[in-house]
Every structure is written in structure tokens, then in C-alpha cells.
Amino acid sequence: MPELPEVETIKKYLERKIVKQKIQDIKIFDRKGFKGEKNKVIGTKILKIKRKGKFLIFILNNSYNLLFHLKMTGQILFFNFLRNSEINKATKVIFVLNNGYLIFNDVRRFGWVKVVAEKNLKEEIKNLGIDALNLTFDDLKEILSKTKRPIKLVLMDQRRIAGIGNIYANEALFLAKINPLKPANSLKNEEIKELLEAIKIVLKKAINYGGSSISSYVKPDKRKGKYQEKFLVYRREGEKCKNCKTVIEKIKLGGRSTFYCKNCQK
DNA sequence: AATCGTTCCTGATAGC
DNA sequence: TGCTATCAGGAACGAT
Numbered sequence: 556m557p558e559l560p561e562v563e564t565i566k567k568y569l570e571r572k573i574v575k576q577k578i579q580d581i582k583i584f585d586r587k588g589f590k591g592e593k594n595k596v597i598g599t600k601i602l603k604i605k606r607k608g609k610f611l612i613f614i615l616n617n618s619y620n621l622l623f624h625l626k627m628t629g630q631i632l633f634f635n636f637l638r639n640s641e642i643n644k645a646t647k648v649i650f651v652l653n654n655g656y657l658i659f660n661d662v663r664r665f666g667w668v669k670v671v672a673e674k675n676l677k678e679e680i681k682n683l684g685i686d687a688l689n690l691t692f693d694d695l696k697e698i699l700s701k702t703k704r705p706i707k708l709v710l711m712d713q714r715r716i717a718g719i720g721n722i723y724a725n726e727a728l729f730l731a732k733i734n735p736l737k738p739a740n741s742l743k744n745e746e747i748k749e750l751l752e753a754i755k756i757v758l759k760k761a762i763n764y765g766g767s768s769i770s771s772y773v774k775p776d777k778r779k780g781k782y783q784e785k786f787l788v789y790r791r792e793g794e795k796c797k798n799c800k801t802v803i804e805k806i807k808l809g810g811r812s813t814f815y816c817k818n819c820q821k
Numbered sequence: 822a823a824t825c826g827t828t829c830c831t832g833a834t835a836g837c
Numbered sequence: 838t839g840c841t842a843t844c845a846g847g848a849a850c851g852a853t
Contacts, residue, residue: 558847581823663831810827
């Protein structure tokens, strides 16, 4: 699933390829995936690419933005030339640029791209919490003190902290040796500090590895990320903990699969 | 106000 | 082999 590291990887790739390029045309294959007027975008130049949490934002030169959310299976691909074989039933939108083709695919059709006037962008993402990479100790302490919900649910709550999804919540909690069920407001200062460090280490390392290619995530050139090879607990139920050899458990929490080591994460 | 359960969607997989 | 049932999951939404 595209979480912060995957969206950041896509952002970095696209910065090298499509900034300063002109959008010549937009071909829409799935109306559900394209919100707003495409005429506001055709003929504009892409000035800048930003990321907030799991959102990807193209800043255009006419005070409009393109706001993407990839949800679970969204893919953004970029090719200088378009092969017919690249168009399939998951293809939602193709942006025709002067130097190539930006393809937005999404098998499960939850993802979307929206044309937003720059002045309305804040309103669009007003519910988004602090980006996980900018989180400070004081921020995290404040957020956790306000609820007794299980810590994992709070880490994944985009209104509190933006960018962490199921993979990296599981991985960060393991690294910090904290049980995912532990009430958020019961964490001691030392644990909060460990958790903050773990979040940053896991996210930055995942970015360095180009994200995690499970499900359908790939980089815009279709190459896979490599962080899935580094997972310590995610999808490792029944396998041995890399610290202590205890068998990794899988439970459901808030309807999501949760993986942890009973021995290491008290 | 905060939190919980449901819903959207389709491909992969399990079970018979 | 081929069918059906279940599962995966981000986040908006309505209900509590």
C-alpha cells in the first residue's frame, strides 16, 4: 500500500522527470478517479511537486493544483513513450506531457486525482495531522496524551499523524519494542522517545529502499521497491522474531492485520 | 467530541 | 478443475 515512503519515492522520481513540463492533454478512462474540470489543467505547466502525508500534490502555473491519493492500489507510472500494452482495465487517467506520459492506474478504484484551486487546498486537507517526518517529541507526547486508544490505531490515524499506514505502524512499534495494543496515554516519556526515533528510522530507511513493493506498488518506472525484504514483523506471522526467535503473532486491531512479537513488545 | 462499524472495490487465495 | 467465500486495506461516512 502506498504510505509515506512510497509516495515520497514517487515524488522524488517525478521531480526529476516532469517538473517544468507542460500538460498537453488528459485522457480519462475512469470518471470516478478524476474529480474536477480537466480544462483547468490542460495547457498548464507543472511547477513543483509536494507531498503531505500520503497525498501527492502537483503545483501548476495557473494557481490550480492536482491532488492525488493512491489509497490502496494506486500506481503512478511515467514513460517517455506510450506502449499500448501499458493501457489496461486498471488505467484511470493518462496525462499527456510534452516529454512523455504520466499514467494513473488503480486496480481497486479507491484512488483519485482532483483538480483543486490553490486557495482551496488547505480546506481539502484540513483534517490532516502533522507529517510523520516532521513530528517532534512534544507533538507526539501531546497527541498520545489525549487518548487511551491502542497506540497502533493512533499512529495510523491521519488526523493525528499523517503518512503512517499499516506496514510502518507495525514495523515502528516492533523497533520501539512497544505492544500495539498498549493505550496511547500510558506510554512513558522514554517510550515516546523510542517510538519517535523508530518512526523516523523506519520511514527514512524505507524511502532509501524505494518503498515496499507488496500488493501493486511500484516506482514510476515500474521497478520494485526493496523495503519489503527488510520487514521485521509485517506479514511474518508464524515466522521467528529476528531478535528473540519467538513466533510472530497476527491479530486484528481496528479491522487491520497487526503483527508483533509477544516477547519483545510488552 | 471521540470513536466505532460499514462501505467502497477487485484480485488473490482458501476451501470444498 | 472449477466454483464460492473470504480476505486485503485507506479513509469518508453515519451512528453511537
